Amino acid sequence: MTVLHVKGLSAAYRKNTVLDNVTFQVAKGTLTGIVGPNGAGKSTLIKTLLELHPRIAGDVHVFGSPLKKVKSRIGYVPQRGSVDWDFPTNALDVVMMGLYGQIGWLKPPRSTHKKKAMEALDKMGMADYAGRQISQLSGGQQQRVFLARALVQDAELYFMDEPLAGVDAATERAIMLTLQSLKASGKTVMVVHHDLQTVDQYFDHVLLLNRTVIDHGKTEEVFTQDNIIRTYGGALRRIKGDESLAYTASK
Amino acid sequence: MSYTAWILLTAVLVGLSCSLIGVFLILRKMAMMADAISHTVLLGIVTAYLITRSLSGVHMLIGAIVAGLLTSILVQWLNNRGVQQDASIGVVFTTLFAIGVVLISTSVGNVHLDVQHALMGEIAFIPWKTINVPILGEIPEATLLLLVVLIIVIVAIIAFYKEWKITSFDPALAASLGIPVAAMHYLFMGLVSVTTVASFDAVGAIMVVAMLITPAASAYLWTDRLLVMLGLSGGFGMVSAGIGYGIAVLLDTSISASMAFATGIIFLLSFLLSPVHGLLGRKLRPPKPIEDAQTAHI
Amino acid sequence: MKALHILLLSNTQWVLFSTMLLGMAAGMIGCLAYWKRQSLMSDALSHAALPGIVISFMLLGYKNMFVLIIGAAISALLGACLIQWVTVASRVKEDSAMGIVLSVFFGMGIMLLTIVNRTAGGNQGGLDNFIFGQAATMVRSDVDMMMFLALIVILIVTILFKEWKLFLFDPSFAQGLGMSLRGMNLLYTFVLVLTIVMGIQAVGVILMAALLIIPSVSARYWTQSFGWMVALSAIFGGLSGAIGTVVSALGTGWPTGPFIVIVAATFFAVSLIFGKHKGWLVQKLELREKQKEAKRPSQQHLSRKILKEEG
Numbered sequence: 058m059t060v061l062h063v064k065g066l067s068a069a070y071r072k073n074t075v076l077d078n079v080t081f082q083v084a085k086g087t088l089t090g091i092v093g094p095n096g097a098g099k100s101t102l103i104k105t106l107l108e109l110h111p112r113i114a115g116d117v118h119v120f121g122s123p124l125k126k127v128k129s130r131i132g133y134v135p136q137r138g139s140v141d142w143d144f145p146t147n148a149l150d151v152v153m154m155g156l157y158g159q160i161g162w163l164k165p166p167r168s169t170h171k172k173k174a175m176e177a178l179d180k181m182g183m184a185d186y187a188g189r190q191i192s193q194l195s196g197g198q199q200q201r202v203f204l205a206r207a208l209v210q211d212a213e214l215y216f217m218d219e220p221l222a223g224v225d226a227a228t229e230r231a232i233m234l235t236l237q238s239l240k241a242s243g244k245t246v247m248v249v250h251h252d253l254q255t256v257d258q259y260f261d262h263v264l265l266l267n268r269t270v271i272d273h274g275k276t277e278e279v280f281t282q283d284n285i286i287r288t289y290g291g292a293l294r295r296i297k298g299d300e301s302l303a304y305t306a307s308k
Numbered sequence: 309m310s311y312t313a314w315i316l317l318t319a320v321l322v323g324l325s326c327s328l329i330g331v332f333l334i335l336r337k338m339a340m341m342a343d344a345i346s347h348t349v350l351l352g353i354v355t356a357y358l359i360t361r362s363l364s365g366v367h368m369l370i371g372a373i374v375a376g377l378l379t380s381i382l383v384q385w386l387n388n389r390g391v392q393q394d395a396s397i398g399v400v401f402t403t404l405f406a407i408g409v410v411l412i413s414t415s416v417g418n419v420h421l422d423v424q425h426a427l428m429g430e431i432a433f434i435p436w437k438t439i440n441v442p443i444l445g446e447i448p449e450a451t452l453l454l455l456v457v458l459i460i461v462i463v464a465i466i467a468f469y470k471e472w473k474i475t476s477f478d479p480a481l482a483a484s485l486g487i488p489v490a491a492m493h494y495l496f497m498g499l500v501s502v503t504t505v506a507s508f509d510a511v512g513a514i515m516v517v518a519m520l521i522t523p524a525a526s527a528y529l530w531t532d533r534l535l536v537m538l539g540l541s542g543g544f545g546m547v548s549a550g551i552g553y554g555i556a557v558l559l560d561t562s563i564s565a566s567m568a569f570a571t572g573i574i575f576l577l578s579f580l581l582s583p584v585h586g587l588l589g590r591k592l593r594p595p596k597p598i599e600d601a602q603t604a605h606i
Numbered sequence: 607m608k609a610l611h612i613l614l615l616s617n618t619q620w621v622l623f624s625t626m627l628l629g630m631a632a633g634m635i636g637c638l639a640y641w642k643r644q645s646l647m648s649d650a651l652s653h654a655a656l657p658g659i660v661i662s663f664m665l666l667g668y669k670n671m672f673v674l675i676i677g678a679a680i681s682a683l684l685g686a687c688l689i690q691w692v693t694v695a696s697r698v699k700e701d702s703a704m705g706i707v708l709s710v711f712f713g714m715g716i717m718l719l720t721i722v723n724r725t726a727g728g729n730q731g732g733l734d735n736f737i738f739g740q741a742a743t744m745v746r747s748d749v750d751m752m753m754f755l756a757l758i759v760i761l762i763v764t765i766l767f768k769e770w771k772l773f774l775f776d777p778s779f780a781q782g783l784g785m786s787l788r789g790m791n792l793l794y795t796f797v798l799v800l801t802i803v804m805g806i807q808a809v810g811v812i813l814m815a816a817l818l819i820i821p822s823v824s825a826r827y828w829t830q831s832f833g834w835m836v837a838l839s840a841i842f843g844g845l846s847g848a849i850g851t852v853v854s855a856l857g858t859g860w861p862t863g864p865f866i867v868i869v870a871a872t873f874f875a876v877s878l879i880f881g882k883h884k885g886w887l888v889q890k891l892e893l894r895e896k897q898k899e900a901k902r903p904s905q906q907h908l909s910r911k912i913l914k915e916e917g
Contacts, residue, residue: 109781133782143390144641144775145832154772158783163765190830206779334698339705340646347812390884394645395823399874402816406867409738413860514653514812515716518709525702555717562720568713575706585697 058085059121060214060245061106066115068098068105074268075101079115081264081273083247088240090250090260090276094289097267099249100136103216107133119214129158132212134203136219142192148202149187152177155206177209178202182231197228204232208239215239215246222251233259256280314448319549319567321454322507323519325461327545329503330524331538332496335476339521340394341383342500344401346516348379349505351408358411368505369453376501379404380494450509457506464499465538472496473534511564518568523548526571526578529585544574618855621741624749625808625847625866627756628801629817633843634763635801636822637836638794641774647689649815650704652802654685656715656811659736660722669733671748671807678803685711686795712811739810739863741851748807755804759797763836766793771832808847810863817843820870827881842877846870 061083068076075098083089091099104110106117108124119127132155152174153166160166178184181201191199200220207215221229236246236259247264250256256263256276263280265271265288272279272287333342352375356367379400386396438446465472474482475492483489500520507516523544527537551574552567559566583589639645658681662674685707692703719733735743744752763770772780773790781787805814825838850866879886 107782109778128784133779135776135778135782139778140776141641141774145826145830145835146771146775147830150771151775154768154776154779157768157772160768162769166768334702337699337701339699339701340649343649343705343708389878391823391826392640392643392645394643395640395819398645398649398815398819399823399871402813402820402867403871403874406813406816406864406871409861409864410868413864414857514709514712517705518713521702521705522710525698525706528698528702529696559717559721560724561717565713565716565720568709569717572706572710572713575710579692579696579698587695590695 059083060085060119061247062116062118063106064116066102066105066117067113068101068110069113070101074113076105077269079266079270081270083245083262085245086240086243087245087262088236088260089245089247089262089264089273090256091247091264091266092250092253092256092288093266093271097288099266100218102266103133103218103247103249107131107216130213132207132210132215134207134215134217134220137196137200137203137222142199144192145190147188147190148178148183148194148198148205149174151191151202152205152209155209158210173209174205177205180208181205181235195225197224200224200228201231204235208235213244215244217246217248219249219251253285314451315563316550316553318448318451318454318510319553319563320546321451321458322510322516323523323545323547323549323567324542325454325458325503326507326516326519327523327527327541328461328465328538329500330520330522330545331527331534331541332472332476333500333520334524334528336496339517340397341380341497342504342520343517344383344397345376345379345497345500346504346513346520347401347405348375348408349501349508350513351375351404351411352378352501353505353508354408354411368508369502372501372505372508373498375404376497376504377494380497450506453506454510457503461499461503464495468492468495511567515564515568518571519545519548522568522571522575526575529578529582531584544571548574617746620746620749621744622848622851624744624752624756625741625851625862626844627753627760627847628805628808629821629843629845629847629866630840631756631759631801631843632805632814632817632847633821633825633839633841634836635759635798636818636820636843637825637832637839638763638770638774639798639818640822640826642794645819646701646704646815647686648798648802648818650689650708651682651685651799652806652811652814653708653715654711655679655682655803655806656712656736657681657718658684659806660715660718660733663733664718664722671751675751675803678806679799681711682799682802683795686799715811735810735861736806737810737812738861739806739808739813739866741808741862742855744807752804752807755800759801760840762793762797767833767836774832808851808862809866810861813863813867816867816870817846820867820874821846824870824874824877824881827877827883827885830883842870842873846873 059082063082064080066076066079067074075096079098079102091102093099101110105112106124117124120130124131149171153170155177156166156170156173160170175184175187178187181204183198183201183205186194186198186202191202194202200223204220207217220232224232236248239246240261248260250260257280260276262274263276264273265279265284267288267290272284330342333339349372352371352373353368354371355375356371360367382400383393383396386399387393391399438448471482471487471492474485475487475489479489482492503520504513504516507519511519524537524541526544527540530540531537548570549567552570553563555561555570556563556566579586581588583592636645636648639648655678658677658679659674660677661681662677663669666673689700689703689707692698692706693700698706722733769785769790772783773785773787777787780790801818802814805817809817821842822835822839824842825835828838829835846866846869850869851862853869854860854862854865877885880888882888
């Protein structure tokens, strides 16, 4: 079953086209990695899909309907960069923010919401840190809290923008385990990913993006050397001398 | 020289000194710091008066420098203790200014400063208070002070041009080259204080800010070269002073306020019509496209 | 004795109550401004309100508080729009744009004020009081208006509390949940301008920013919860407003603004030193504790040492 259908999506920043005629479908229960070079439009793709950024052209259907009707079934984990880490709030509070959509505007949170938030923190191994100020958490711990915030939304389709950027190995494992369990329970996850080396390990599907879709589909079919070169352009050098897909693009 | 000529000369001197310093102020993103110092020099002047019981120019200058440096130091200190930059500036200058106003209005120690004067200056009175100087003869005290300050400003800019240029654009690089960034900063702040207090008599606290920031910002919209920017800023400063005086005479209103208003007009025109960086320029030349990044992360 | 006598006057009580409410509202909005990293914007907007006040007076011919406040609001909003426009549409940075609007608008205000004062002869309608504030000249209708506006501001912050928290902490995520960032920004500007124009009467254009900045910075030293920060800020602001007004009433013709600011600054100094969270004293004590701990060898280490020595 197709949960996401994108057709001819285009977007721009000022006068520069950042997304050009993007078309792809995503099936239910898949874990898709979105890869591409800097400036390829990966973050913009997510923002445009979610109508956080204006669309120039194209159609987006989620669960067969236009976005407005199904917003509550979608979860979004933005990049960590925009947050003010000095802000006086603790881990539990941050996770509760994920429930604001369910609580409703103008209404206060209830104890049931608090319980849900604690459960989500627990799933990410952060239950002991519920009362800790976010400024006192490590990068990996902060990311786990943001994942918990996404989990608590109980969405069916998740968009995550570079959730593994700047986290330690243990956190990376924990996050990927969580994503795998989401997939196992029938949820669909799309992740903007920066590390080419781990794509075939982590994702069953991949979307190669450089302003437009270079290719998309099952990782084993689509994540080929040719496609990577087409996506990243320029000369790619192998830094490991064998079959392992270790590439670096030269300037 | 005639009465009007003295006033115009004084106004032009204010415009020139402030607008030259202003170039570095806006490049270092310290516009609000200038706003802060222009308020706290009031306390400096009042304190200087309380201590020395005289309103002589030199004492006021020293009071102002101390106030300006104190402001910088306190803001820096608060910032280091975790208070945001903007808020640090806000706390320090409003408190110091409030203390200054209280000292004046409660006449503690009989401070005979008029608050209105401190705020708005009264350039019209300047030609009356003269001082005898060899060679030049009788010239107004405030004008003389401004002339001296202008010379100091020009000399300082020439002497420290390279250092201030680097520390404005890349303090990290400057530090690595062995340039004393902090010293340059405080030196600069001292210069701002001196210029501010010299202009006080003429235009008062708040309009000094207009003279410091606006001509420089206007110049910023016309050129990418620092030297040209300094020249243009100075020019705009002088022209604003002249136009402001004209408006004030026409409408029979405060000269300093009109000068501030004139700087605004020049800025508006630059903002709209500069073919380099104004709106007109942006319409004529579309912005450059984002370069393709061909590097992949590993 | 004079102070007590003043406190007994019912008019003073009303004025006190209104400056207290003003302080509370300003304290709360100040917290929002702090986390939006726009503390000094309130300074720029306060100064920008002056020409609006004078023009309203010139158009009307006499002092009507309601009309003056509308004029102030329009002028301040115009200033806010210009700052935004210049920052977005040119290479001039936000701080410069604020400095320009602040001084040029204020200059315009003084130009017009001078004309008004000269033509009408004498202190026309007490417009000069808008520069440093004079709560004592407020009449009953002014007081009522101020209380009404203050209550609106306090309500907006309280009812939408969790929305403000989300908006300030993580606007991208908030947008993802469906919050309109533009709507929140507009609402924020609205309450900010409302607070500024209502406070100008009591504190004056020049020092209004102080009431928005100082209480919230003081509150930061006592708590790590956003909710408590807003509450404490309201308390500090309210007390500063009330106490400052009383002190300024002790002398004839003393402006209210500077005294309110000094009271607020005193609270700040106390918070800086004694505050539970990052206050100077607390940090010193914590440092000493840690230093003592480091000197004390751990029990385990000691027993291991003994075992080794015993062979």
